[in-house]
Amino acid sequence: MANDQREKAIIAGSEEEGSLDELAALVESAGGQVVERLVLRRTKPDPAFFLTEGKLWELKKLVGAKDAALVVFDEELTPVQTRNLEEEVAVKIIDRTGLILDIFAQRARTKEAKLQVEKGQLEYLLPRLTGEGVNLSRLAGGMGTRGPGETKLEADRQRIRARIAVLNRRLKQVKANRRLQRAPRRRLSWPVLALFGYTNAGKSTLFRCLTGADVHVEDRLFSTLDPTFRRLTFPNQLETLLIDTVGLIRKLPHQLVDAFRATLEELYEADLLLHVVNLASPYMEEEYQAGIELLRELGLENKPFITVLNKRDLVQNEFTLLRAVRAFPHAVAISARTGAGVDELKNKIVAMLSAHVDRGAFFIPFTEGGYLALLHEKGKVHTEEYRASGVYLEVELPRIWAERLRQFRV
Incomplete structure (x- = not known):
């Protein structure tokens, strides 16, 4: 320039x-x-x-x-x-x-993201008030001073703590609202897929490739802060919900891990995780480990996942590609930009969602008749008995559906 x-x-x-x-x-x-x-x-x-x-x-x-x-x-x-x-x-x-x-302060668009970022910034600012008091107003602009920094620099510790307490209450309400928003999704009984991975690995591009949704895609770090949800139907008519989540980074500040916990909770709700890794990155293995460490921190290390090696169109060496696919569990190499390998990924998703079969007894009240049709559609019914207030069934069906209907198990 x-x-x-x-x-x-x-x-x-x-x-x-x-x-x-x-x-x-x-x-x-x-x-x-x-x-x-x-x-x-x-x-x-x-x-x-x-x-x-x-x-x-x-x-x-x-x-x-x-x-x-x-x-x-x-x-x-x-x-x-x-x-x-x-x-x-x-x-x-x-x-x-x-x-x-500072980057998160620039990217925050929704009310929830702004609350989360403000909390993280204030928690970071609080110990740095020591010995400086109101002189912090000398930080007049530029990197490291955006967001709540501009409006809260004159605040003393007591006021900042009070503000953090307010933000905690609001984020608690956000968490409660998220639970309410999940209720209709649970009633649909759709499996939930969640994209996660290192920032700039191409999660939003893959999200758009799979769903056709017009979501924001940009070649920069942390272009997505808020989870995005879209319906995704596979060729075998399996209906799912796909979620895109905030990107990860090595040494992600603990203030942000804590603040974005409500967003990251979407990973708990997922039936299958798609761990998106930038195949063309020279630090691919370190970025992969950053995702695995987050799963451990959230207690999700045993959640089933597929490693999606994205940006294969940027890798010229076929040996590198083959070695990467063999090195990572359940790996599929794709290019979300060109669509190469995406059909293979879809087949793997369907296979993993259907692989584990469970057999159990269910009782569906007449008032919940829609679930009766669902059991017939998704499973193999061995026994079906009509009783006074509902239908008793013994069914063999994919574990994903057995889990979704666990409230009716007997």
Whole structure:
């Protein structure tokens, strides 16, 4: 760009597992321009400045030479380290957590997402009020200061805690509303599929490919914050509900994991997870592990899932493709952009939803007659007896449907 008005940033961190590449992508997503990288060795951080004396001197030289307005650290800084660095280097200092919170503040569109992001930002801000008080208003704009930062910088800790308490109550209501919204879906007895995976793996593109829905698709990190729901019917007439969820990232701030727990709860409701992985990423294995770690954190490690290796059209080496498919459980390689491999994915979904057969006894009251037809449609009825208030059946049917009708089991 001849006249680039973006905020100039220097990024600082280790080069392990592509951390600096990812941090650079985050800065670009936030609207900044990375002008230099300060590579740090893995050593014990200095409690006062995080950096060693030599690296601090090097950073000051880089800031002056590159006319940078901002330094972004890949690791989380303490409030003391942030304050000392800003005084020493004389530019704004933010860490990875502050940067990700800033991106979420830009992306939040719905009321729920804004509540979740505001809570995360205030929890991050609260300990950083120490020793600064109302002087935080000096952070006059740019990365790390958007969202509630602009309206809450003058607030003292007591007011911020009170605001967090209000947000917690509102998010609790959101959670209750979600339960109410799920009730009609449960009555439909449709299996639920949920897309999850690393940010920018192509979940929204796959969502659009499968459902034909006109959803927002963009080649940038965290383009989707709110879950999106669409009906999806397979060639064998199996009707399902497909959900797209918020993207993941390594070292996702715990404030956001907690704040977005209501959104991530959609994963609990899913009968089958589609773990979307960017096959073309040089850090594919690390990104895959980030998804697996989130499942463990949410207690969902035993939930059935298919690994969807997306963006196969960007992989030229067939050996790389074959090795990746063999390396991951239940893997299918596709291109959501071109549609290659999507039919194979659909067949695998149908097979996994139908694979586990269960046999049990059910009692359907006459007032719930619609479920009687469902049992006949989805299962193999061995016994059917009409009684005074309903119908008793012994049925063999896919476990997915047995689970959906468990309230009628006897």
